[in-house]
Amino acid sequence: MALTLCGFAGSNYYNKVKLQLLEKGVAFEEELVWTGLKDNPALSTRSPLGKVPFLQTEHGVIVESSVCSEYVESVYPQNPLMPRDPFAAAKVRELVVYLELHMELVARELFGPAYFGAPPAAPEKLEQVRKTLKKGIAGFAKLAKFGPYIAGDTFTLADCAAIMHFPTIAGVGKLVLQEDVFADLPVRDYLKAMKERPMVAKVVAEAKLGNEQLMAKIRGGK
Numbered sequence: 001m002a003l004t005l006c007g008f009a010g011s012n013y014y015n016k017v018k019l020q021l022l023e024k025g026v027a028f029e030e031e032l033v034w035t036g037l038k039d040n041p042a043l044s045t046r047s048p049l050g051k052v053p054f055l056q057t058e059h060g061v062i063v064e065s066s067v068c069s070e071y072v073e074s075v076y077p078q079n080p081l082m083p084r085d086p087f088a089a090a091k092v093r094e095l096v097v098y099l100e101l102h103m104e105l106v107a108r109e110l111f112g113p114a115y116f117g118a119p120p121a122a123p124e125k126l127e128q129v130r131k132t133l134k135k136g137i138a139g140f141a142k143l144a145k146f147g148p149y150i151a152g153d154t155f156t157l158a159d160c161a162a163i164m165h166f167p168t169i170a171g172v173g174k175l176v177l178q179e180d181v182f183a184d185l186p187v188r189d190y191l192k193a194m195k196e197r198p199m200v201a202k203v204v205a206e207a208k209l210g211n212e213q214l215m216a217k218i219r220g221g222k
């Protein structure tokens with residue numbers, strides 16, 4: 001049975017795993033699944049919280065993008081995106097956790113006003129997110145190498161995550177906080193260089209279409 005990545009291309013977590021599969025050259029299929037248990041209670045049998053992405057494998061379903069990525073690395077050793085050395089691998093995992101827990105999840109508190117037409121957030125909320133996000137980014141800056149890749153001289157899972165999380169986080173800074181939250185990091189040049197990679201360019205192009213599809217769905221109230 002083929003490996004199937006389930007979710008939608010407007011999701012950066014989905015695209016992180018998709019980029020990994022493409023960079024590794026692993027054969028997979030995509031199944032369009034929208035989030036939310038309200039409209040689709042049956043989804044809970046595959047994704048208990050109604051979140052995407054999840055991976056349908058020959059053994060069953062795996063939820064949580066980082067767990068999916070770890071599974072893919074262990075089952076498909078070709079073109080590894082995790083170092084074999086345990087310490088180096090831990091350094092890659094650290095970067096992914098900083099990107100997701102201390103940056104993306106913080107920025108997500110303002111995704112409503114930034115991307116989905118929600119009313120502006122209260123000033124106290126803006127300041128709280130600004131402070132926490134900048135603290136997370138300052139911590140990440142101490143770990144990230146940009147050498148030229150996030151973890152050093154090799155493309156890893158930290159790049160799959162960074163390429164997909166940087167733009168949404170930067171968007172919250174620009175659209176809601178009115179601030180370049182990455183002013184002290186070479187994020188713009190990094191993203192430009194990464195888009196030279198054919199698989200990154202493919203995922204980014206499909207993400208654009210996926211976002212348009214998502215916005216049309218939201219506008220249609222479907």
Ligand SMILES: N[C@@H](CCC(=O)N[C@@H](CS)C(=O)NCC(=O)O)C(=O)O
Binds near residue numbers: 036049052063064066
């Ligand atoms: N920790 C999860 C986060 C996934 C996530 O939040 N996905 C979003 C789409 S980008 C989602 O499913 N949102 C719907 C919801 O939270 O109910 C992962 O890494 O897979």
